[in-house]
Amino acid sequence: MIPVEEFAARARSWLPGHMPPADPSAGHFFFADPTDRSDEHDLGRIERCRELQRRLFDGGFAGICVPAEYGGRGLTPAHQFAFNRELRGYDYPLEIQASTFIPCMAILLEFGTEEQKRRHIPPMLRGEEVWAQFLSEPGGGSDAAGAVTTATRDGEQWVLNGSKIWTTGAWYSDWAMCLARTNWEVEKHRGLTVFSLPVRSPGVEVHRIELLNGSKEFCQEFLTDVIVDDANRIGDIDGGWTVMTRWLHHERTIAGGSPYVTSAGSRGDSSPNDGRELARLARRLGAADDAGTLERLGEAQALGLVGDALIRSVTTKMQTGALPHHAAAMLRLFNGTATVRKAAIALEIAGAAGVVWDPDDAAVAQTGIGYLVRQAACIGGGTTEMARNVISERLLGMPREARADDGPFRDVARGPQ
Numbered sequence: 001m002i003p004v005e006e007f008a009a010r011a012r013s014w015l016p017g018h019m020p021p022a023d024p025s026a027g028h029f030f031f032a033d034p035t036d037r038s039d040e041h042d043l044g045r046i047e048r049c050r051e052l053q054r055r056l057f058d059g060g061f062a063g064i065c066v067p068a069e070y071g072g073r074g075l076t077p078a079h080q081f082a083f084n085r086e087l088r089g090y091d092y093p094l095e096i097q098a099s100t101f102i103p104c105m106a107i108l109l110e111f112g113t114e115e116q117k118r119r120h121i122p123p124m125l126r127g128e129e130v131w132a133q134f135l136s137e138p139g140g141g142s143d144a145a146g147a148v149t150t151a152t153r154d155g156e157q158w159v160l161n162g163s164k165i166w167t168t169g170a171w172y173s174d175w176a177m178c179l180a181r182t183n184w185e186v187e188k189h190r191g192l193t194v195f196s197l198p199v200r201s202p203g204v205e206v207h208r209i210e211l212l213n214g215s216k217e218f219c220q221e222f223l224t225d226v227i228v229d230d231a232n233r234i235g236d237i238d239g240g241w242t243v244m245t246r247w248l249h250h251e252r253t254i255a256g257g258s259p260y261v262t263s264a265g266s267r268g269d270s271s272p273n274d275g276r277e278l279a280r281l282a283r284r285l286g287a288a289d290d291a292g293t294l295e296r297l298g299e300a301q302a303l304g305l306v307g308d309a310l311i312r313s314v315t316t317k318m319q320t321g322a323l324p325h326h327a328a329a330m331l332r333l334f335n336g337t338a339t340v341r342k343a344a345i346a347l348e349i350a351g352a353a354g355v356v357w358d359p360d361d362a363a364v365a366q367t368g369i370g371y372l373v374r375q376a377a378c379i380g381g382g383t384t385e386m387a388r389n390v391i392s393e394r395l396l397g398m399p400r401e402a403r404a405d406d407g408p409f410r411d412v413a414r415g416p417q
Contacts, residue, residue, distance in 0.1 A: 001075065008082040011061060018055050019090040042217065046130070046172050049093035053127030056093070056262060063125040065259040066109070071122035077259035077319060084263050092262055096130045099168055101260040103250035104131040104177045107194070111235040111243050116196070120175070132199060133251075134164040134178035134221060139414070142383045144179065144244055145189045146405070148414070149223060151180035158182075158195065158233070160203075160226040168380070170206050170219035173199045177247075178223075183238045184410040191409055192240030194247075196232045203227070211376070213369040252328035254381045256307070256335065257315035273342040273370065275301030281367065282349050296345045303338045310334055329382075329390035336384040339377035347371040 002010075056062040057071070064080040066072025073079070105124050108117055123129040140146045149162025160180055170176065176199050183191030199206065203226040208216040235243040250258065278300050282288040314330055317323040346367045347354045354367040378384040392398040405412045 002079075004076075004078050004082050007075070007079050008086055011083045011086040014059055014061070015086060015090055018059055019052065019087070019092065022089055022091050039216075043172060046095060046169075049096040050127035050130070052091065052093040053096060053125070057126045061262070063121070063260070064262075066105075066121065066125065070109075070117050071125045077315070080259050080262075081315075087262065093127065094263065095169070096127065097261050097263075098254060099133050099173075100124050100129070100131040102253055102258045103133065103247045104175075106250040106258075106260055107177065107234060107243060107247055110246055111194075113231075115231070116234070120196075129175055130169070130173045132167050132170045132173035132176045132219075134167060134170075134176045134223075135247075136164060136166045138163055138165050138220070142386045144248065145192065145241060146414075147179050147181050147192060149178070149180045151182050151193060151195065151228070153182070153230075156230045158228045158230065160195070160197075160223045160228055163220065163222050165220040166209075166380070167219045167221060169217050170199060170221055171208055171217070175199060176221075177234070179240060179244065179247075181409070182240075185408050186238070187407065188405055188409040188412065189241040191238055192244065193237050194234040194240045194243045195228050196234060197226065197228045201226050201228075212372045246325075248382060249325045249328050251381055252332040252387065254332075256311035256331055257318075257328065273300065273339070273346045275304055278342075278346055278349060281346065281364070285350060285353060285364075287349060287351075293349055296349055300342050300345050303342060307334060307338055324394065326390050326394035329387040329395070332382055333384050333387040333391065336378040336387070340374045343370045343374035343377075 053062060060073060061083055063070070063072030064075050064083060065077055066074070068074040101124065105121060108120055112120075120129060124131065134149075135144060137147055137149060139148070147162075149160065149164065151158045151160050158180075160178065162180070164178070167176075176197055178195045178197060180193055180195060181191055182193040185191070197204075203224045205222040205224070207220045207222070209218045209220060210216050211218065253261075256263075275297060279288065279297055282290075282293050282297065287293045311331060314323060314327050318325055318327055347370075350364055350367045353361075353364050354371065357364040357368060359365070389401065393400050
């Protein structure tokens with residue numbers, strides 16, 4: 001196996017000629033200029049991400065920890081993290097990796113059949129298949145096990161009916177991983193099954209949801225008599241919660257630490273609320289010498305440094321077994337609360353300019369809009385409330401919350417659907 005430092009040196013040599021520098025104006029939808037948003041812009045970014053992913057694949061830097069028989073390099077997390085360090089300052093395909101690789105590819109690697117792995121993982125690594133998660137439901141909140149989307153068996157096929165919501169990027173995705181209920185006569189965690197299906201299958205309707213910042217990448221899906229072959233079932237029938245425990249683990253690593261994602265942290269200057277960007281904002285507004293502003297800038301920078309250190313520590317300990325995989329909830333909780341605080345710091349620095357801004361001043365506009373949508377950081381990728389529960393119950397050994405939904409799920413009281 002190639003030594004980590006030799007692999008990093010190879011990446012250092014390869015990157016300048018093959019990956020473009022980070023471009024905040026073309027960055028992630030959450031960071032894009034809200035005054036210049038369009039479907040064409042967003043679809044153009046997705047196509048660009050597919051191209052960048054193909055470049056990584058052709059260069060031997062895609063799927064660094066994925067077994068070679070499925071198109072990866074078969075190396076270690078240390079190799080992936082070394083590449084991530086070298087990637088700082090370059091653009092990379094964040095938008096299509098977030099749900100395609102974690103959790104979808106990770107779940108296929110753990111629970112998929114050999115045919116499923118060989119069919120889907122190489123196209124994922126080449127940027128040819130973008131995946132979404134059909135998980136949350138309109139009446140379910142954070143209770144994934146309370147899914148009421150049904151899958152009814154019909155020979156070697158299943159018929160899916162129901163609705164999913166808050167799906168990132170469903171409108172441009174190719175495939176989806178979907179949790180459905182296959183048994184109503186058992187306790188709720190025991191009657192679930194996971195399937196994969198093309199997003200454009202007959203009977204799938206995708207509706208986009210507009211957020212306060214103008215983003216429409218979240219979607220709601222309506223599934224009406226959608227036919228899915230049993231060959232697209234992932235894991236055992238009624239054994240979906242076993243898959244879900246790993247699904248939720250990988251989803252929490254979106255805050256950092258996944259060995260499958262090519263990531264340069266905040267992608268250089270693309271995050272509007274990292275320490276450097278806030279310092280630029282303060283200078284533009286003439287507040288850089290103010291003592292209170294300097295204190296806030298220090299806090300924002302400290303949050304970034306602590307977050308990076310926490311990711312390194314928790315990830316290493318999970319890999320060595322010193323911490324269980326539930327420890328990923330620590331990363332999820334810190335990332336959510338830190339993101340909310342940095343959005344508040346940005347508005348405190350901007351002052352009145354962050355509340356009423358010139359339409360042509362995109363940077364200040366993003367400060368105000370970022371503050372309005374800040375709480376999304378505590379919801380997407382699993383709520384921080386759920387992360388607190390996992391930490392208290394699974395890591396600290398505190399008593400579990402009382403449940404009122406034991407017994408056959410068909411008999412559990414539910415609100416209007």
